[in-house]
Amino acid sequence: MATLQGLSFTNxxxxxIFLIGILxxxxxxxxxxxxxxxxxxxSLSFIFSILYxxxxxxxxxxxxxxxxxxxxxxxxxxxxxxxxSLKEDFISEKIIFDFITLFGIVFFAFVILFPFYIMLxxxxxxxxxxxxxxxxxxxxxxxxxxxxFKSYFVIFETYNFGRYILISSAVSIGTVIxxxxxxxxxxxxxxxxxxxxxxxxxxSILIIYMFPAIVLVIPLYTVFSQLGLRNxxxxxxxxxxxxxxxxxxxxLQGYFKSIPKEIxxxxxxxxxxxxxxxxxIIIPLSLPAIxxxxxxxxxxxxxxxxxxxxxxxxxxxxxxxxxIQYLSGDAETPRQYLMAGSVIxxxxxxxxxxYFEKYLVSGLTAGSVKE
Amino acid sequence: xxxxxxxxxxxxxxxxxxxxVLLVFxxxxxxxFANVWISFKDIELKDIRIPEPRAKKIVxxxxxxxxxxxxxxxxxxxxxxxxxxxxxxxxxxxxNVSPINLDxxxxxxxxxxxxxxxxxxxxxxxxxxxxxxxxxxxxxxxKIIKSQKPILSGKADNPLLTTNxxxxxxxxxxxxxxxxxxLLTTFYFTFFGTVGAIIFGILAAQLVNQNIQGRTYMxxxxxFPYVGPVVALAYTWTLLLDPNSGTLNALLVNFNIIEQPINxxxxxxxxxxxxxxxxxxxxxxxxxxxxxxxxxxPLAFLFILARLQAIPQSxxxxxxxxxxxxxxxxxxxxxxxxTAIISILFMIRFIWNFNKFxxxxxxxxxxxxxxxxxxxxxxxxxAVSDIGMGSAVSIVIVMLLLSFMVIYFRLIGKRxxxx
Numbered sequence: 001m002a003t004l005q006g007l008s009f010t011n012x013x014x015x016x017i018f019l020i021g022i023l024x025x026x027x028x029x030x031x032x033x034x035x036x037x038x039x040x041x042x043s044l045s046f047i048f049s050i051l052y053x054x055x056x057x058x059x060x061x062x063x064x065x066x067x068x069x070x071x072x073x074x075x076x077x078x079x080x081x082x083x084x085s086l087k088e089d090f091i092s093e094k095i096i097f098d099f100i101t102l103f104g105i106v107f108f109a110f111v112i113l114f115p116f117y118i119m120l121x122x123x124x125x126x127x128x129x130x131x132x133x134x135x136x137x138x139x140x141x142x143x144x145x146x147x148x149f150k151s152y153f154v155i156f157e158t159y160n161f162g163r164y165i166l167i168s169s170a171v172s173i174g175t176v177i178x179x180x181x182x183x184x185x186x187x188x189x190x191x192x193x194x195x196x197x198x199x200x201x202x203x204s205i206l207i208i209y210m211f212p213a214i215v216l217v218i219p220l221y222t223v224f225s226q227l228g229l230r231n232x233x234x235x236x237x238x239x240x241x242x243x244x245x246x247x248x249x250x251x252l253q254g255y256f257k258s259i260p261k262e263i264x265x266x267x268x269x270x271x272x273x274x275x276x277x278x279x280x281i282i283i284p285l286s287l288p289a290i291x292x293x294x295x296x297x298x299x300x301x302x303x304x305x306x307x308x309x310x311x312x313x314x315x316x317x318x319x320x321x322x323x324i325q326y327l328s329g330d331a332e333t334p335r336q337y338l339m340a341g342s343v344i345x346x347x348x349x350x351x352x353x354x355y356f357e358k359y360l361v362s363g364l365t366a367g368s369v370k371e
Numbered sequence: 372x373x374x375x376x377x378x379x380x381x382x383x384x385x386x387x388x389x390x391x392v393l394l395v396f397x398x399x400x401x402x403x404f405a406n407v408w409i410s411f412k413d414i415e416l417k418d419i420r421i422p423e424p425r426a427k428k429i430v431x432x433x434x435x436x437x438x439x440x441x442x443x444x445x446x447x448x449x450x451x452x453x454x455x456x457x458x459x460x461x462x463x464x465x466x467n468v469s470p471i472n473l474d475x476x477x478x479x480x481x482x483x484x485x486x487x488x489x490x491x492x493x494x495x496x497x498x499x500x501x502x503x504x505x506x507x508x509x510x511x512x513x514k515i516i517k518s519q520k521p522i523l524s525g526k527a528d529n530p531l532l533t534t535n536x537x538x539x540x541x542x543x544x545x546x547x548x549x550x551x552x553x554l555l556t557t558f559y560f561t562f563f564g565t566v567g568a569i570i571f572g573i574l575a576a577q578l579v580n581q582n583i584q585g586r587t588y589m590x591x592x593x594x595f596p597y598v599g600p601v602v603a604l605a606y607t608w609t610l611l612l613d614p615n616s617g618t619l620n621a622l623l624v625n626f627n628i629i630e631q632p633i634n635x636x637x638x639x640x641x642x643x644x645x646x647x648x649x650x651x652x653x654x655x656x657x658x659x660x661x662x663x664x665x666x667x668x669p670l671a672f673l674f675i676l677a678r679l680q681a682i683p684q685s686x687x688x689x690x691x692x693x694x695x696x697x698x699x700x701x702x703x704x705x706x707x708x709x710t711a712i713i714s715i716l717f718m719i720r721f722i723w724n725f726n727k728f729x730x731x732x733x734x735x736x737x738x739x740x741x742x743x744x745x746x747x748x749x750x751x752x753x754a755v756s757d758i759g760m761g762s763a764v765s766i767v768i769v770m771l772l773l774s775f776m777v778i779y780f781r782l783i784g785k786r787x788x789x790x
Contacts, residue, residue, distance in 0.1 A: 090696040097697050104578045105589065111665070112595055118618060119607040134621040182394060185387035194377070195384035201392070208399055210719075210776065212726030214745040215765040218752050219402035219409060222419045222531060242398030245391050274383045303600040305729045310753075321602040325733070328606060335610055342603030353598045357591050360598075361673065 020051050029081055045071040077102055116346070123151050123340040130335060151340035159327065159337070160315070161344060168302060168320040168345075171233055175240040175301040176294045179248050182241065183293070187252035188278050192264070202253070209246040213306050221310055230311050236319070239307050244297045251296070255289035256282060292359035299349055299360075320345040403769060409762035411536040416756035418530045422450030424458045424491060424523040426499075430513050433502070437510040441502050444521060446488070448495040455495075458525035460486040465515050467506045474499070491525070540763035548747070557743040559653070560660055560731075561724040567664035568720055569713060572671025577705075579672075580679045590676065597669035605733035608662055612636055639740040655739035659731055663724065671716050678712045679705065718779045722772060744768050 024044050031040055049068040077098070088094070117137070122130065124139055139148075146153065155161045189195070190202055220239065221230065229235035259282065267277045283290065308322040318326060324341040327333050353360055427445040444462075448455055460477075462484045464470070470479055477486035484501065505511050544550060579589050596604060611618050612635040620632035633641070633654070641654040682705065690700050728745040731737060737746035744764060752761025 093697050101578055101581050104574065108575055108578065109589070109592060112592055115604065115607045115611060116595065116599075118611055119603065122610060131616050134616050134618050135625060182391040186391035189384040189387040193380050193384035193387070195381045195388075198384075201388065207776070208395065210722055211399065211403065211772070212723070212728075212745070212768070214726055214728045214748055215406060215769050216399060216402040217748065218758055218761045218765060219405035220398065221752075222409070222758060223402075223405070225419055226421055226529070226531070238394075239398055242394050245395050246399075249391060274387070299598060303598075305601055305733075321600055324602050324606065335616075338606055339610065342600075342606055345600045346603045349598055349600060350595065353594070354591060357587075361590075361594075 016055055017052060020048060024048055025078075028075060028078060041072060041075040044075055074102060119339050119342050119346070122336055123343050124148055125336050126150070127334045127336065151334075151336045152344075155327075155337050155340050155344075159323070159341075161320075161323065161341065164318050164320045164323040165344065167233060167318065171236055171240065171319060172298050172301040174233075174237050175244065176297050178237065178241045179244050179297050180290065180294060183245055183248035183252055184283065184290070185278060186245075187249045187256055188274075188282055190249065191253040191256035192261075205246045205250050209250070213243065217306065217310050220307075224311065231313055231317055233317055236307060236311055239311070240301045240304060244300055248293050248297060251293050252286070252289060255286050259285050288359065291356070295352060295356050295360050299352070302345075302349060406762045406765045406769070409531070409759055410540055410766045411538070412531075412533075412759050413535075413537050413539060414530060414759045416753065416758055418452060419758065420450065421529050422448055422453045422455050422493075422527040424455055424460075424488075424525045425449050426460070426521050426523055428462075428517065428521060430517050432513075438505040438508050439502065440504075440511050440513065440516065441500060442516065444499040444501075446495075446497045446499050446523075448491045448493060450493055450527070452493050453527055453530065454493055455491045455525040455527045458488040458491055458523065460484075460488060460521060460523050462521040463519050464503060465511070467509070468503050468511055468516075469506060470501050470503050472502060474501070537759075540757075540759045541766075543760060544763045544767060553742060553744060553747060556653075556656065556740065557725065559656060560663070560727075560741075560743055561721055563660045564663040564667070564724045564727075565717060565720040567660065568668040569671045569716055571664055571668035572675050572716070573709070573713075575668065575672040576675035576679055577701075579676055590673075593672055594669045596666045601666075601729045602733060604666065605662070605730060609636065609734060612658065636735050637739050653740055655735055655741050659734055659741050662734060663727065663730055666730065667720060667724075671720065674712050674716055675709055678709050682708050714782075718775070722775055722779075725772065725775070726768065744771075 024047065028040070028044060045068055048071045049064055052067050053064050081095075121137055121139060125136075129136065141148070190198065190205075224230040224235050229238070263285070264277055264281055267281050272280065303321065304319075305321045305325070308319045309325060312318055312322050315323070315326065320341070324338065324345060327341060328338055425447055429443040429445070431441045431443065433439050433441050444460075446460075464482050464484065466482065470477075470484060473479055473484070474486065476488060477484055479485075503511070503516075575593055579586055579593070610616075612620070614620055614632040614634040614637070617632075619635070620629075623629045624632060635658045636655050638654045640651045643650055643652050686704050687700060690704060695703070726745055727743070728749065731741050731743060731746055732749065735741045737743070737750060742750070744767065748761050748764045748768070751757050751764055
């Protein structure tokens with residue numbers, strides 16, 4: 001069982017382990033390049049783990065394995081040290097920096113990934129397991145699949161999450177399409193054509209997306225209530241489109257400017273009108289930029305919470321985020337259902353992000369200030 | 372020729388830009404101005420519907436005689452506070468069916484019943500009855516009668532458009548509700564959230580910029596909190612920090628660091644004892660700030676990393692030749708190169724943290740000393756249902772925001788072009 005219950009600093013035997021660590025580091029430096037690096041790190045990590053096991057007989061096997069892997073990771077990083085390198089200038093500062101780097105990376109990776117891991121693990125637990133031992137981070141694969149995925153079955157069957165996934169996807173994809181339809185022509189005009197008020201327009205784009213959603217909420221709420229657009233997916237779509245348009249135009253016009261003008265001139269010679277130029281020249285040439293805008297807008301719309309909270313009252317029109325918030329409003333709702341919902345809303349975004357990271361990072365940098 | 376071409380160009384430009392501009396104007400700019408209007412009005416959430424006359428139609432048989440029916444209209448004013456003037460009513464009857472003993476307010480002409488009900492007070496209700504008979508004594512089909520919907524119309528003021536203004540809302544914003552504390556909380560949250568995110572961003576960027584394996588993976592992982600949906604992340608943190616079954620408290624208790632679980636999100640103050648000095652820490656606020664840092668340092672990291680990678684390697688090599696230590700390299704080469712981007716990031720994050728609503732709302736709901744200005748907009752507008760108050764707080768936010776922007780463009784705007 002992977003649990004930390006019962007482990008504490010007092011029975012970890014910190015001092016002897018620290019001494020062993022120092023001795024092994026010395027051995028590592030002294031051996032230097034005399035034997036193959038791989039053999040060296042494996043044997044030293046193995047010795048360390050055996051000694052660790054000897055000192056902490058109570059610790060479970062997975063724990064020893066973890067210790068072995070961590071030592072392996074650290075010793076692997078020490079490749080460049082030998083007795084010669086210790087004589088270099090500022091070597092103590094460099095060693096300290098190397099260690100800070102290593103620990104920093106482990107620290108950041110842990111701090112970032114731990115909450116995501118807890119989210120996932122909790123969604124597979126039962127209410128009792130959750131209360132009995134909060135330090136149990138393991139997944140019990142001996143349970144049958146229906147038992148393991150129980151929370152997911154429940155939220156799909158009882159709480160209608162299938163519907164919310166559909167609504168969220170429809171709103172997000174709809175927002176992407178409508179935003180691109182409006183943004184591509186506008187961005188083209190801003191990038192290429194001369195017209196009165198162009199400078200004013202491009203600076204106001206920047207200022208507008210500094211303005212926060214929270215100050216728009218009350219007027220939009222009242223006006224949309226009177227127009228009957230509240231509680232409708234269509235109303236949500238309009239707001240999402242309008243709030244993502246400035247950033248989309250800003251990102252696209254930057255890219256359009258980088259397309260050589262000669263290509264368009266050739267199009268004009270062929271007798272194309274502006275519509276033809278955009279459709280046949282600009283769009284095919286800027287597909288990567290359009291993809292990154294599309295993904296970026298999709299993520300904004302998928303993650304959006306404030307307007308879905310304000311606009312949607314009835315479970316018939318809930319988006320995923322709103323549905324999870326609605327679930328949590330009932331204190332009786334078991335936490336594992338909430339986490340199962342959270343996993344469902346998080347997974348698509350993370351998959352898209354990992355798969356299209358290259359496009360998205362450029363989108364994030366260009367759309368700097370928009371959430 | 373060029374003149375007509377430039378005219379064509381202008382016309383094309385306007386047609387291309389107009390749809391986007393109109394949409395943004397209607398949804399983003401118009402509400403900002405509408406806020407000013409609403410903030411001067413004494414208006415509550417329940418007042419915002421325009422009152423309208425409504426009728427529910429019920430058809431009943433009176434006796435065995437199927438050629439005679441009673442129609443009951445349940446009439447009412449939808450508003451509880453406003454009157455509707457000059458209510459007109461119209462309903463159609465099938466051929467050969469006509470009303471008997473019609474109400475004096477009504478007329479029957481060419482198969483239509485037309486009534487003039489005059490003015491309806493707020494909360495007005497009436498059961499209006501008509502008896503109809505078939506002139507030829509045939510059976511009247513109830514369904515046909517039922518399927519015909521009555522048309523009602525009337526004049527009512529749109530409560531949003533009336534012109535009675537008041538300064539009450541702003542008075543309440545500044546003198547009630549502890550405005551100073553509200554402002555201070557907002558500034559603590561904004562300032563420490565921003566500075567923390569930037570410091571962690573620099574650290575992370577410095578780490579990832581080293582020559583380590585799996586650098587791209589590390590960059591991807593570090594961006595997870597920024598791209599994840601806020602709802603999921605906030606609830607995961609709530610679960611982690613829960614005093615009863617939360618992992619963090621269980622860990623701390625297990626390792627004997629604390630004796631009792633601490634309610635990190637529900638406790639306003641905690642007394643700390645550092646070097647003999649006792650001071651009170653805003654606990655819930657600090658926790659929320661840490662969440663904020665966790666969620667937004669990736670953005671700072673991404674920008675600073677991009678800047679770091681653009682620093683020419685030759686600078687560091689030259690410093691190496693001159694015998695500079697790693698710390699000297701960081702202070703004299705790296706820092707000057709990233710100050711511009713840091714000042715921009717500071718301002719952008721400052722403005723955005725200042726307006727942050729979702730994170731605090733989901734973590735604490737604004738309780739235990741975490742009520743900031745944006746939370747106050749929501750609480751006034753939707754929890755207390757005082758729309759005018761909420762708008763007045765929005766105006767305060769916009770004003771503060773505009774002054775930040777002016778400072779930003781004065782101080783850093785010139786530098787922004789250098790990056």
